[in-house]
Every structure is written in structure tokens, then in C-alpha cells.
Amino acid sequence: MSNSFFKKHAIATAIGASLMFAAAPAAFANNDGGIRGTIESASVSQIQGVTITIENVNTGTSRTIEVDDKGNFRFPRLPVGTYNITATKDGAQVASLENVTVNVGSDSSVRLVVQGDDIETITVTGTTSRIDTASTESSFNIGAVELERLPIARSVNSVALLAPGTAGGGRHGGLSFGGSSAAENAVYINGLNVTDPEVPTSFSSVPFTFYEDFQVKTGGYSAEFGRTTGGVVNAVVKSGGNDFKFTADTYWVPDSLRGSKKDRYDNDGNKIVSGSKSETDTWTASISASGPIIKDTLFFYALYEPRLVETTSVTESDLSRSEAKDDTAFWGGKLDYYITDNHLLEFIAFSDEKDVETDLFDDGEYSETIFGTTGGQNYIVNYTGYLTDSLTVKAMWGQVERQSRSNASSALECNRVMDYTSAGPIFDIGCTSLFMTSDRINERESVRLDFEWEVTDSHLLRFGYDNETRTTVMDRAYPGMDATRYQIYDASPGESLNGETLTDESDFYVRARTRKTFGNFETETSAIYLEDIWTVTDTLTATIGVRWDEFDTTGAGGTGFMKVDEMISPRLGLSWDVNGDGETKVFANAGRYYYPLPNSLVAREGGGTVDISNYYYLENGIQDADGFFTSGFTETMTSAGLTNLTPNLGSIIGEAIQFGDVSNAGEDQSYRVDNDIEASYQDEYILGFETMVNDNWAIGARAMYRKFENAIEDMKIYHDWGDCDSPGTWLIGNPGKVMTLNLNCNGTQQIVSLDTGKTQIDGDHPRSKTGEDIGSPVPFRKYASLDLVVDRQWDDVWQFYASYTWAHSWGNYEGGVNSDTTNDIAGWLEYGDDPAYLIGGYGDLPNDVRHTFKFYGAYAITEDWLVSANFVASSGRPINIRGVGNPYTTDEHYYMNWVCVETCGGLADGQSESDRVYEYLPRGEERLDWTYQLDLGTSYSVDFGEDASATFSLDVFNVFNTQETLRVDSFLTTPDSVGNPNPDYGLGTSFQSPRRVQLSAIVRF
Template sequence: MNGKTLRKSGLCMAMGICLASMALQPALAANTDGSLAGRVTAGAEVTVRSTETGFTRTVKADESGNYRFPFLPIGTYQLQASKDGAAVGEPIEVVVSLGNEANINLGDATNLGAVQVIGSRVISPVDVRSTESATNVTKAELERVPVGRDAQSVALLAPGVIQGQYGGASFGGSSVSENAVYINGLNVTDFYKRVGFSSVPFGFFKEFQVKTGGYSVEYGRTTGGVINAVTQSGTNEFRYGAELVWEPASLQSKGKNHYDADGNPFRIASKDQYDRTNLNVHASGPIVKDKLFFYAMYEFRDYQPESTNDAGSTFFKGKSDKGFWGAKLDWQISDKHLLEFLAFSDKNETTTDNYQYDFDAGQRGNRSNTQFNEAGGTNWALTYTGYLTENFSMKALYGENKRDRIQSSLNDIACDAVQDRRVAGLPQIGCVSSAQIEVGLDKREAARLDFEWQLGNHLLRFGLDREVNTSDNESFYPGPSRKFFQIYPTRPGTTLENGGVVPAGVTAYVRARQQEVRGNFESINSAYYLEDNWQITPDFMLNAGVRIEGFDNKNGEGNTYIKIDDMVAPRLGFSWDFKGDGRSKVFGNVGRYFLPIVNQINVKQAGAFLDERTFYVFNGLEPFQYNGSTYYRPILGAQIGAVDNSQGDGTVGDLRSEVDADIDPVYQDEAILGFQSMIDDTWSWGVRGIYRRLHNAIDDMEITSNGILCGGEPGSIGYVMANPGKDVTLYTDTNCDGTNDGFVTIDTSRAGWALYDDDGNYVGERGWVKPKRTYRALEFMLDRAWDDKWAFNASYTWSKSEGNAEGPSNSDFGFDNTGRTESFDDPFVNLNGNGPLPNDRRHQIKLRGAYAFDDHWSVGATLNAQSGRPINAFGKGNPFDDTSYHSFYVCVSNCTADASQRVYELRRRGSGGHLPWTFDIGASLSYQRSIGAADLRVKLAVYNLLNNQRKLEVDDEFETGIGVPNEFYRYGTGYQSPRYAQLTVSVDF
């Protein structure tokens, strides 16, 4: 450690303000920058100057001595006070971080001995002027610990955030489809399903902020959390370098194989491995000193995954080598006007060859297929910042975010898809590897304006934003018939979803499903907001804001079919510096947050959508040869019941009979109360309590009674998008002539589902339970700042996520159609289904730290320990009618008798217990040295050090049919990834 660093650290420590930026941090700034504020002698001038770009701003303190610099690009600044035109004292170095406000009270500008400095490349975790909560972490801090090189891995460092299903993250009990992700202010969240987002290489990022609750009204369209990130920018110093990241298969542990009770494989993982090599080259510097800067990166990528299917009968060998490019331009037009431009492409293409495989012999056979997958796209954003007066500033952004969704294979033309759902793993037994061909392009056009206006003790923030989200989509099943053949086990007498009854002696049936849609689908999300941050006293701040939102989802013909306006989201918070020293505070907030409807709903329901299902007796499997390999297709027996196209007949149709005319939005109310304090100059701690309640669901429901309008006979309407358990207003047949002619309102808490006796006679109707989800948590945080020697951060979260609805996406049944889950298809799926939800983790412990042995060698470690997921025991029937579908009722006797004679037992949510605790330990060793003009850094990181491969998910279905036990109940469907290592070598000049 050199003397200069020691002197800086010593000064910082002596002043008692060296605290880490990875702690919980409230925020009061825009989503691409930070701000700087404080108090000084009235009338004094305060100047900030960027040490990296030369950007300089000067403001004059008001009559109360308050000064503020809004919309400051993140980075290191020199802060200088002056009086009567003469500088007073030495400049003070301060760091402005993403989404936060640094508070620096300069005291009497003639007496800098009284200055309270916040930060010398560090930030205080106690922002006494704000109520918003977030976790900030810089790229430099992440280099000290073993953390996955992606934005979601960074988010998982925050308290209350867990890995969810379908590759997403769950914030505070939410489902994985409720989050938002921003890069340089551009929303890059997937809006088709809201799972996933556009991203850039880890080295392209500069800083992250993870918002886990209580965020400002400038943020909306999320009931989960927000990942906010900014990228690198150029400075006055020319820099260039390269970084190699290598994850070889030789440094990966083998996955464990799992077998059923008879010794047959149900999950083969020992052959799953990959080689990944990424090499990025980057350069940055001034085009015009102090004015115009650039940062550019190109990353060469080589990813070669290998795996088998769960049965070990097919071997997959993939390759993906499309590179990433990204660029950032910053133009400091003057000290009052800034312009920045971001562009990048995360377009990716993966080609996967499929081979027949003999697992026991370890031999690969003939190639059976080749699959193609394309994702990502080009993105850009232009942002203007204007400091119009000392008290009035603005930001304006316009950008585009594109994502491809393309899946296909060589066998698509010749082969039908066949899946055997009678066995574990749901294997594809036909010659098609992917179940559906999809060609889609999602494009977001985003525009927003944000303003800040300081009026004495009131900081007014207001703005508006608008997004036009367009999905150009075509999807269909492969093969000459364009049908997907699925084989299901059953029992005689069972009523299928089309109303057909399984004949005597039949133990399996085939569902032949043709599902197609094509069109251009648009959604418009708009909002405006107003917020007042009122500094009532020097030590007490009140935050009051409101956000007004509107969602407009359009059909394949460009006409509105779901529109929700005037959604009012009030938010109120406070922060009290009860000691008046800027080192401790009590804070709290309450707020409402609305969630938009995903574009998948437009595509699935509001296009020329065909969903035709035909049911047949299963008469066995017929083998056939294709590409030198043997495959199977079902032998179709007699058709069971009529063809069912109730969910889509190939036309757009009159959607008034499929959408509630008075549909209510999905929204969440949240309340937080917290405390933060510095223990001493390096340690801080905090605690907060959280309550979240999700209101409403928008989901598909099958309405089989239109309110008994036709002489006591129910009129089936079919599947509709509505609010389960609330009034549904639909266009239907009101005069019994077979033609829809008027609207009827059905209270679905009491009606909407027709009931019949054993002889098929109508005996009444019933309704749905309302969706419920509550999240309660206590979070405890402890942090020790990095002082060039060591750092430590710990959090413990106790939480309960309970109710009967996980959210817009549902992982109970492994069904990933966001907004079209199976939770409310009939009234019995969630009947008496209250209990712990899939994202309930009662206990979470997160530790991370780093220690430097000397100037060259350091170590880092992380621990993520959490209690297991609840296990359900889903049945397939119910004691109220003959429906065979998911429920919390299990048939225990007379299961083959008439419906009224069957005996059921209620198995409440979580009745199967919980999965065991999981522990994930990471470790890293780093070496750094300056060699001439080059800075070398080498890091070896090992993830899942103990190679734990415990279950993360299991098969929750206790029955596969009414009274038919599921032999794979509680078998694992997801496990911890095996241990792997990652070597990073970077050289910067």
C-alpha cells in the first residue's frame, strides 16, 4: 500500500465517514446518475469538478445555506467552497454513486476544519435525506469477491432476493416476472414474458444499484424489484486493455445422476459440462479534452455446452460464438448541457447438434437433429441533461431495446413433436427436439422526461415516460401435421378437458394439439409522476409522491382490447436523523405499485390464434426410422369427445367475450420501517421490517356459466382474461338464440362455474377464491467498510411468503406462460390453497468479504445459505364435480366410482414439508501488480466450493390422474449447479 493511499485512508478514517457502498442505501437521484447536496454559509459558492472529465458546475447556497447538484454523472469529484470569489481551504474529494445523494455539510466556509466529508472513494450508507432503499455495488468491489459475472448474480447479493424458477430472480416473495432492469436509464426488461432482460458483458458495467423496496415514483411497472446499472464511460485519460475470462470443463465437477426406485435413470447430469472463453478488448479516452469522450468494447465469445437429456439417451453438443459490441459517447457541451449516447448489441446465436447416445457405454451415435436459437438484439439510447437554472434541471431520454426470439431445428419440416407424459422427464420420443417453432422480435421504443426543481426546503421531482412495446410474432408446432402429440395416463370414466369421457378399459390417451399464431402486437405503457421531498427541519424529511399509470394492450389488428387507465400509485415516506449528526436515522415508507400485462397475452389471445385439441384413445407406440435412428409416434385409436378449439379458432374474433370489460389491474401495497446507524468509523448496521400484499390477478378463467340466462341452463363462455374472485363483465348470449348480443356481469366469487350431478344434470354453480399473496420480512444488515485491507458484509432475512397465488408466473406446476397460469383455470385449483408459496424461504443468510495480504495478494469469499422451498401434494380431482385438473384434494377411496361417491382428502399448500437447506460457498484468490504502464490483475474464483448438489425443486404432483399415484412425486426437477472455477486475467494500460 503506497503512502498516498495510506494518507487518504487515514484522513477518511479520522473523520469517521469511511463506510462501504455495498451496504443498504436509500436513494434520491435519477436512475442514471447521482446527486450532491449539503449546507454551507448562506450565499457561499460551491463548485464541483470531475477529476476524470473536467466537468465543472458552480451553485450558490440559498439564504438557509442549502446547496444541491442534481443529475451528476457518477464518479469522483473535487468539491470546493468559496466566499467573495476567493477559494477557502483545500478541495475535498467525494464520490457520487448511482441513484444516491451524497450529503456534505461544509459548515462555515471560512472554517473548513468543521467540514464533514462523506467519502474518499467511499460513501456513507446513511443517507438522512432519503427514504428509498437499495444496495449499491461497483465493479471494483465485485472484483474482490467471487460473484457471477452478470447483473442477476449481483442482485442476489441483496437481502430478500432469491433465485427463482425459469432463470429469474424473486424479490421479496414476488414471482420472477415482476421485476424491471435498466441500463443507463433504458428499460431493457423482457416485456414478452417479463422473465429475462438484455445485458452487456460484466466489464462493460461500471456500477449497479439493486432496489428491493420503497423506490421512488419515477419507477413503476414492477411489483418485485429493480436492477439499475450504468456502463463505463470515457475520461480525459486514454486507456485501453483486455480481459480474458476462462471457464474450462476440466475445472468443473460432474453432475450427479439420479435414478428411480427401479434403478432407471430419471435425471442424468454427469455428462453436462461446458467450455466458455470470453475475451474483451476495450479502449476509452477523450476525442476533445474536457468535452467529448468515448468508451468502446468488443467481446469475442466461445461457448461450447454439452449435455444429455434426463434419460441419457440423447447427447447435445452446442456452440455459440457471436461477439458483443458496445460503445458510449459523452459530450459535455457546456457546464449546463450534457449529451450521452449508448449503443450495444447482445445478439446471440446458438447451434446445437443432437446425437443418439448410449449412456452405459458412453458412446455417441448418429446425429439426429440440429437446433437453432437466436436471442438478443441491438439497443441504443440518447440522453440529454440540462441544468437550466441553479434550481431547475431536466433529463430527456429516447431509446430502443430489441430482443429476438427464434427457435427452430432441421427436423421441423419432416417430424411431428411427440411427448410421453407417462414417464419422468416428459421425454420427446419423436424426431423433433423442440416442441414449438417460434420466430419473434420484440421492440421497445422508450421516451421519458425527468425534472428537478428546488424551491427552498422543497425538492420537486416530476416527469413522464412512455413505452411502445411491439411483438412481431409467428409460432407453430413443427411437422407436416403441425400438431403436438402428448400421451397421458388416465382411468376409465375420467372427463377430459374437452368434455369427452375416457372409455372403459382405456388407461392412456393422446392429446393432439395444433397451436398457431401470427401477427404484430403492440402495448403502450404511459405514466407521469410528481414528488415532493420536503425538508421540514434540518433533521426530518418527508417524501410524498404520486404516479399515474395507464396500460393499453392491442390485438393483432391494432385495436385496443385491454385498457386500464388512471391507476393512481401514491407513495409516502420519511427520514429522521434523530441525533442530528448524519450518522443514524429512522426511516419508513408506504406505497402502491402496478404491474403491466405482458405482450404474451396479446399474442396468445388477441391474435389470429388457433388452439385446437383433439383427443384419442392411445393404442400403443409405433417405431420408425429417421436419419438412421429409431423414434416413436403414437397409434391413434378412437376419438374421445369433440374437437376443442374454445381457446382459439384461428381468428381474432370478438374479444369482448374473452376479456372482462371492467378489468382491474394487478397491484401491490408495501410498507417498510427501518433503522440505520454507524457503529464507529468503519462499521454500520441496519434493520428493517417489510410488509407486502399483492392485490388482484389477471389470468385466464374458464367460465362455464353465463349467469343462468337461458331458462336455468348454463351458457358456456370459455376461457376469459379477468380478475378471479371479482365481478366479470362479458359480452355473451343473453336471449338464448345462440348469438352473443349483450353484456352480463358475473360475480366470480360466487358464480361462473357450472356444477352437474353424476347423470349430467345441472345442479348449480360456484365461484373462485380471490388471489392472495402476503410477504412479511425482517432484514438485519451488518457492514464493515473496505479500507484497503479488508471488508465484510452480512445479512440475515427472516420472511414469510404466503397465500394462494405466486404471481403472474407460476412455478408450482412448471408452467411458464406469464399471465396465463393454471392457477385459476377452474375454481378448484386454488380452493383451500392458502399456505407457503414457492418463493417462501423462511431463513436467508448472506455473507461476503475480502482480505488483502499485501499490495498484491488478496482473497474473497461468499456464503449464501437458505432454508428450502415448500413442497405441495397436488391432486387431480375435487369433491364437488367430475373435473380432472390440479387441486389440493387427493382421492383416497372409491376413485373409479361416480364423482359423488369418491372420497377426497385435503392436502394444503406445503403439506409435503420443505426441501432441505442449501449452502453455496464461493472463494477467490486475486493477484495484482503494476508492470511498467500496465496494470495486471489475475483472479481465480471457485463457485459452490463444497460441490453441494441438493434439490432446489421437486415434482409436486401427488397424482397424475384421479386416484392415480405419481411414482415420481418428490423426485427432483432442479438441483444446485456443480462446482466450477473461473479464471480472469485482465491487463489495462
């Protein structure tokens, strides 16, 4: 074959484009990638003794190794960046390849060729493959340079949504990977898991300018990754090099160029949201600098970004207005110290703390200020050691601090009072609308040690250990002196409430709920893993791994709470290079992935919590013609001159519903936890195909099946424990499975078992309508999908990427959040509160997005002008229509998948809840409409000196200002009511964001 042939292919093959589904077998949860390849020659003798040298273009650092007997070589654990490769024999260069890009979490695969019978220097004799035929993972790589060409919102979630198989997380934000809930993912920055330890729908974030490269893992990832049943976002930040560089940028999203939000009306035509009067102005700017402190040895990168975000929202017929302001700044930096070519030390620090002040106005008058703080400081230290040519070690220590503080100027003196009566014009009628006062800090301290050992030409062993200590400090309470929230409802005589039948004593009743939590809660998680990447033949690679996890939690008093160990996760992957040319592969993957609960459950069930609900008649409650209460409340003046309301409580209705007691904060709560509790896990199976059509075009397909099992939930159990002391009503275990408790029975400790699949409520208990034991089904979630991808890489003129995903997510359990309610506290969801919740909950789940089309691309009109587009079309999500009550239990508090159709109002003498007739409402029988969004961008670049340039961009998001409904009020009845129709049923509650225009300028020199 001629030398020109190889030169042609080397030049035609661009480096560092998106890798569709392929990642590399060397991918770690760290900030590096690798280069592997082969040197070929017509003569075996020319291969023997060849050494390969790689040089980092940015830092000038280099490494050299010798090829094996077959001409193979591999450089693991390389910092992300661009490298030049040189092959040398007997002091003479025999092959080379320039500008090979190393992406995070992947190996770049190269092929070098020695020409002729004599050793000679050849300038370019190599190619880079876009398909890693040794990989069995499913992932998507994209770098900062490519993202700068596209009209993409400046957030990690927006990047992840480019990948096939990803969707928005729905009600609770975040992302859904492969049908998972938004609480099951992990986000890594330079090897550190920065996901919130308590509420994992959020994570530490840095400005886009700070990022260098992204990898989105959507399935089949290797054994070093665990503690997630969703997906992984693996990102790295920028580094300095031998050249001093400075960048200044600014991004402005003015309200004057935004599309107007639509006004929203209730079913009676009354305006409830004045969207057209809402305003948002967003401005950020950043200054960054990088360069050498000691040339070829010590480098720095630093960034500072101030921001100003101002938002005005108007609701309730223009009566209420909020004005929010965030003017905090981000700072961050990175040091890279190449102690020698074989030892690298990195240090990263950044702060993403945000302080937001929101002023609230009622009918034009100032009412209160809400103070909110999120984020905190993050620190990462990485060490990489190339101990020998075949043994590499990576060590990482990191710490994440995430604050979640919320308070109000009136929080201590104002009760929150909410009017849910049919005539009431607004919900909040007191002097505060704050949900809870909160001073919450979540910390994660991580330590990792990873090894990579090339034992033989055929076996690459990877093994390691990681440990995380997750700490949650809780201090939360409802506002007001007594930490009590009051909710007012219409009272219908004859209707049942809290085990009693309502009388005509009052037209209204009050739910008075006292709630507060304080304490320190800790979870220790650790894991070890072992993986063998076995080159079975020249065209077949097997990735065989196993991971062992455990986690141990302690309650508020430092006592044990819940421990789960022996979580063994087998992983198996096969990849076949079909033609042996590195251009077509078929791959398969099977694995188990465990989901240890975040700190959310222990922070609410591990002591230190009191939650008491009482129901009362409202004494002397009277409303005027406009629905405002004129009596029924005691009024007091706050120090700020506000009027605080306290409902006048009449007779109590039923007994108090109490969970927890602050006095038991230091007591061991583990007696309420199943001794043999099993961790939640997901089994996953993938079959895929990828091929290069030509030098620029690639296509791929992937089929996936997932099944999630073994939910851990707090469960409401009504059972007679015989001679044993009752452990209480609220217990923690696996719904639908056997629960084992260590109870005191007649003075001795005994192991007692209860099959909750058969008995969660005793048949003779008053809460059973059937007279028979009622058990809970086993929670599960299933997901099946097919992804199709077409990818045309950037060649300095244009690029194009398209994907189509067919997917189906079904079962009776969404995962770590519940989108049917406002509950995003994993393990503390409603699924275990009443067996009927799961009995009637089968069907299409909230993240069932059946069809998704994604397209993005860019085109260089000239060397200076670029245009780009990003388009997404998704079919509508299911609507889970619900009513209050069910045919199995007397619990008429939770919304479930039934609606009362007979005997729904007041009960006559001799009647009970068992006389009510319910109609089943299958989950997901109705769906929202399709959503479409087109984003367009254009940019102009100009050079104004040596190594100096400027780029000016205009991006328009949601060009056609589509504001389709994303969520509706799906409750047929009002809360705590079996018979009262919900007047807001069917109204949209969440919508697409309106059109916005982003203006930006970037200067580099």
C-alpha cells in the first residue's frame, strides 16, 4: 500500500469528535483518558525494538514506552488534551502522527505504519479510529471546543441531553437516563463525585468556561463505577500549559429579547399567573488566566466569574409579585505539577456558592424577604504514577460541601397559613409563604485508589478501592414560633376524616402539622472492584469485572441505623471487531448496578425528627363574598408590623398522627429497620452495533433492557405483634418482601418475621376494608429502548449528529423520587405508606418518553462566520390521573389510582368507608402533547493579532416560542377529600420556557 494512502487517511480523519456509544475500557471516574494503538510493517524485524513517544502539545511533557512483539502499545491515564506521537527505532523516526486528542474516560485508538525495507523518517503515517473496538460501554463524548460551536444552554444537564437515551427528569428537574428517576445519577468533576449526598437531583456546578471535556455514560459502564442506577456525567476542567493565555467572556440574556410568557387561567377563566408580566435578566462575565509557573513542570489555571440574575414573577391576578436577585460570583483554579514525566500531581479548588434574596409583595405592598443559599466549596487532589510501563496507579482525595439554607425575615414570628377552601382566592393568607426554615449542610469526603496492570499482552487488570463519608447536618422546621403549619379546608358533614365522620360543627377544618428535624447523620460507603480486559483474539475483547459495595448509616445520636453489605455486582462485556479493521464492531454488555440510598432517609428517620398532624374544626370561621376569612383567627402584630394569623382551633377530629419525637434524638432507631434489608439494584442488558461508513460518517444502534428491583422505603405497617413489643407503625424495609425484626418478646429478644407481601395491614385492623390481610406488591421498574445514531464529524466546514430513541418505561415504582407528588426524598416516598399505593400504581411511569428525535449541527459559511442548530422533538409523557381513597384501606389521605363514584359525600347512619364504590384509573392512559424546540446560533470570529482573537455570538433558544404543557394538575378531587371535585383538574402547572436570546463575546490572547 502506498505511503500517500496512509497520509490521505491520516489527514482526513479528524480527532476528538463525539464517540456515539463508545467509551474505552480504560475509563475511570477520573480526569483522564488514554492512547492505544498498533505499529505495522511488512517486516516483523522493523517492529522489534520500536519505541513510542507521546508529547502533550500544551505542556510539553512526554512519555516513552516500547511496543510489544505484535507492535501494540498503550498509554493509560493521560491528562485530557492533544498529543503528538512519534515512533523511533535505533534513534531514527520511523512513523509519526500529530494532534491526537485524548478525551475524558476514553482511549484514542491509533494506527502507525512503517514504510519500505529501510528505516526512514516519515512525517505522517498514521490514522485515528473513531470506533474503539475494545470498548463495551455506552457513552457520548463532547468537548468545550465543539460545544462552543453549538447553541447549547450553558449547563451540564444541557450537555447530557445531547446524548441518546437521556431526557429531562420531570417534576423534580435533573435528568432521566434510561428511564431512571432524576435521583439515581452521579456527576463527577475530575474524579470527584459532586452529587448532593442528601438530595441527588442537584450537584456542584462550575461555569462552562471552566470545563474542558465531557463524557456522558448512559449504560454498560465498568466496574469502577457504582452507586448509580441511572447515568454518569464525567467532566474535567481546564489546565494550564507552557504558553500564557488569557480569556475574557460575557454572556447576556436580556429580558427585552425574551418571548412573553403566556398568562394562565383557571377553569372559571380567572387569571392565576401573569406570565406576561414576568421578567428575567441574566448576565455573567468571566476572566481566566493560565500558563506556566515553572515551564514544563508546574502550571496554573484560574477563573473568576461574577454574575447577576434578576427575576420578577407575578401571580394570582396581579396581586402577588416576587423579585429575586443573585449577584454572587464563582471562583476556581487548578494546579498541575509534573514532578517527573512519570509522576503528576493535580489540585483543584472552586466555590459555587449562591446567595439569592427574594422580596415578596402582596397587592403592591412589601410583605417579606426570603433568603436562600446553595452550593459551597469543593477541593480535589489527584496523583497519577506511571510506576512501570505496565503498572499505573491513580489516587484521589476530594471534599464537597453543599449548603441548603432557607429563611425569611418573618419566619420566626409568622405561621404559614394556607387556604384550600373552594371560595378562597389564594393559598397563603398568613404573613409568610416560606415552606420551611432550613440550615442544612451536606458534605462528601472521598478517597479513591485505582490500579491498572498490563499482566500480559492479552490481559489488562484494573482494580481499586474507593470510600466516601457522607455527612448531613439538619436543622429544619416549619416557620412560626411553634413550628406549625395550618391548612384550611371545606368541611362536608357526613364525610370521613382521620377515622371520624364530620359533623356540622363548622364549615371548615384545619390540619395543624408541627414538623422539625435536627441532628448530624452520616453514611459510610466503600467498594472494591476487579476487572480483566481480556483480548481473547485479535478481533474479540471480553471485559469481565466484579464490584463489591457496602454502606453503613448512623442516626442523629451517632448510633447505628441501617447497614447493607455484600452488594456484589458482576459485569460482563464483549466487543467484536467484525472485519478486523477497526471500523465495525458489535458489542454486548450485561451487569448489575446497586443504588445505596442517599442521606435523605437517615436524615428523616434516624432520630431527631418530630412530625405531628392534628385535625380540628375551625372555630367561628366566616368568609366574605370574595372568599377572604373575616373571622376564625387570632391576629398578632410582628416586630415588622405584619399581621400574623393563628387559626382558632375547635374540637379535635380523630387522634394525632405522630412520627418521631425530638426527645429520642440520641436513641438507636435501628430496631425499626429490617435486619435482612436488601439494597436496591438494577440489572441491565445491552446489545449494540457501530460502523464507519467512510472517513467522516458513522452510524450506530443500541438496544437496552433494564429492571430495577428491591426498593427501600419507610412503610406504614398495622400489625399485631402478639407477645412482642410493638416496633411502632413506621418501619423500614423492602415493600412486598419478608421483614425481619429483633423484638422484645416477654422479656427476651427474638427474631420475628413478617411477610409484607401478604400482610402490611392485618385483616382485623380498622384500616382494612376487606376484612382480610392486605399486603404490598413488590415495587419494580422496567425499561426497554432502541437508539439509532448518525454522526458526521467536524471537518472544519460542517458537522451533523442525529439520534432517534424509542423507549418504554413501565412498572409501579419510579425510583428515588415520586413525580406524582412533590416528594424528592429517596426512601421516604409514598410507595410504602399504604399497600394500595403500589397495588394500583402499575402502568407507564413518569419518565416514559416513547419517541425522541435529536438533531444538532454546525456549518462554517466562511472562515469567520458559523451557523448552528439544535432541535429536539419528544412525545408527551403519561398523565397519572388520581383521586383520594381506595377500595382496600380506609386511608383517605393519599392520592391513589382510584376515584370514588358512589357514596362519595357524607355517609348516612350505618354506612362506613367500606360502602364507597371506586373506579380504577390505570396509570398513563392519557398523555401530554408532543413538545418541539428549535435553537439556532450564529457566530463571527476575528483575529486581531498574534495568538489573539475575538468571537461574537447570537444564540436563540426556542425560536418559535413554543410553550407546550409539561405537567398538569392530575388530581380529580381536592386534598383530604373523597367527594369534592378539584376545580383545577386538567390545568397546566408546568410549561416550556419561552424564547430567549443570548448575546455573548469571547476574547482570547
